[in-house]
Amino acid sequence: MTKSKVLFVDDEPHVTSALKRALRGEPYEIISVDSAKAGLDVLARQDISVVVSDEQMPGMSGSEFLAEVRKKYPNTIRMILTGQASLDAVIRAINEGEVYRFFTKPCNAADLKITIRQAIHQKKLLQQTRLLLTKYQKQTAIIEQLERGNPGIAQLNTDDEGAIFVDDIETDLDELLCEMEQQISA
Numbered sequence: 001m002t003k004s005k006v007l008f009v010d011d012e013p014h015v016t017s018a019l020k021r022a023l024r025g026e027p028y029e030i031i032s033v034d035s036a037k038a039g040l041d042v043l044a045r046q047d048i049s050v051v052v053s054d055e056q057m058p059g060m061s062g063s064e065f066l067a068e069v070r071k072k073y074p075n076t077i078r079m080i081l082t083g084q085a086s087l088d089a090v091i092r093a094i095n096e097g098e099v100y101r102f103f104t105k106p107c108n109a110a111d112l113k114i115t116i117r118q119a120i121h122q123k124k125l126l127q128q129t130r131l132l133l134t135k136y137q138k139q140t141a142i143i144e145q146l147e148r149g150n151p152g153i154a155q156l157n158t159d160d161e162g163a164i165f166v167d168d169i170e171t172d173l174d175e176l177l178c179e180m181e182q183q184i185s186a
Contacts, residue, residue: 003029004027004028004029004049004120004123005028005029005030005031005046005047005048005049005050006023006028006029006030006049006051006052006116006120007031007032007039007042007043007050007051007052008020008030008031008032008033008052008053009033009034009035009036009038009039009051009053009054009062009065010053010054010057010081011034011057011058012054015054015081015105016034019032019052020032022109022112022113023109023113023116026113026117027117028049028050028116028120031046031048035057035058035060036053036057036059036060036061036062036064036065036068037059037060039051039053039065039069040065040068040069040072043069043073043076048076049076049077049119049123050076050077050078050079050119050120050123051066051077051078052079052103052112052116053065053066053078053080053081054081054083055080055081055082055083055084056082056083062080062081063080066078066080066098066099070098075126075127076123077100077119077120077122077123078098078099078100079099079100079101079102079115080099080101080102081104081107082102082104082105083104083105100115100119100122101115101119138184139184142180142183142184143180145183146176146179146180150176153176
């Protein structure tokens with residue numbers, strides 16, 4: 001399994017260096033860049049799980065950057081880190097970038113570690129949910145197809161005590177189950 005990647009975007013190299021030191025030993029790869037443009041370039045080339053961006057950067061604010069990330073890479077979890085937390089900046093980050101978490105500098109390294117781990121876990125859960133939904137939709141389509149060809153096949157018959165029983169069926173059930181398994185695995 002590949003390591004999750006966390007991207008730090010901050011125009012102050014000493015901030016990203018300090019963050020890398022604080023997060024050393026964490027179970028994810030850390031990438032850092034010094035501008036929103038460089039961050040977008042990284043996102044275009046690599047699968048990034050979490051982006052942590054500074055708010056005040058030359059060229060493009062963190063809120064604008066994270067809004068762009070949300071549009072282009074909606075499955076990437078977005079966080080903001082700022083030294084000057086104004087209410088306007090918080091509202092803009094939430095509304096435009098749909099940020100997962102808002103941190104003020106200096107931030108508590110333990111809180112940042114926990115939050116990044118939670119964000120990565122959330123992203124993995126969302127990916128699993130999407131996969132399960134796709135599998136469910138395929139299975140539902142197969143059952144509907146079987147029902148069209150064999151009306152009543154998906155209907156369960158129960159007795160008064162709730163036990164399931166099978167009526168006399170002309171079609172070989174083993175053959176149908178085999179066919180279903182082949183279609184599900186396809």
